Amino acid sequence: MKDPNQVTPADVEAAISDLKRQLQTAASGGQQRIECDGENIEQGLAKLVLTLIEFLRRLLERQAIRRMEGGSLNDTQVEELGTALMKLEQKIHELTNTFGLKPEDLNLDLGPVGKLLDDDK
Numbered sequence: 001m002k003d004p005n006q007v008t009p010a011d012v013e014a015a016i017s018d019l020k021r022q023l024q025t026a027a028s029g030g031q032q033r034i035e036c037d038g039e040n041i042e043q044g045l046a047k048l049v050l051t052l053i054e055f056l057r058r059l060l061e062r063q064a065i066r067r068m069e070g071g072s073l074n075d076t077q078v079e080e081l082g083t084a085l086m087k088l089e090q091k092i093h094e095l096t097n098t099f100g101l102k103p104e105d106l107n108l109d110l111g112p113v114g115k116l117l118d119d120d121k
Helices: 009-029 041-070 075-098
Strands: none
Touching: 041 075
């Protein structure tokens, strides 16, 4: 059985291909749209950008945990990475509040694929 903490480049490539396919399927279904009329274009754009940043932050966090558990980071690197990820998370929450969004608004519904982000955070 494969260790879930060990991800190969082939695994990443397969996951990206699958995500692209799922996003194309969801986009063609028109399940959820970000409204872009004159009144809420700023909030819709902020929602999209913050969702992407949160998605990337979670990916970086998981990679950092894997590297830490794998022993490829020294104590200073672990501390610096942890601090940077915490600051990024705080900034995302700050910007979410600024644009009148709730954290759960960043978890886009991709229709048949499900939610974009895990519900673990």
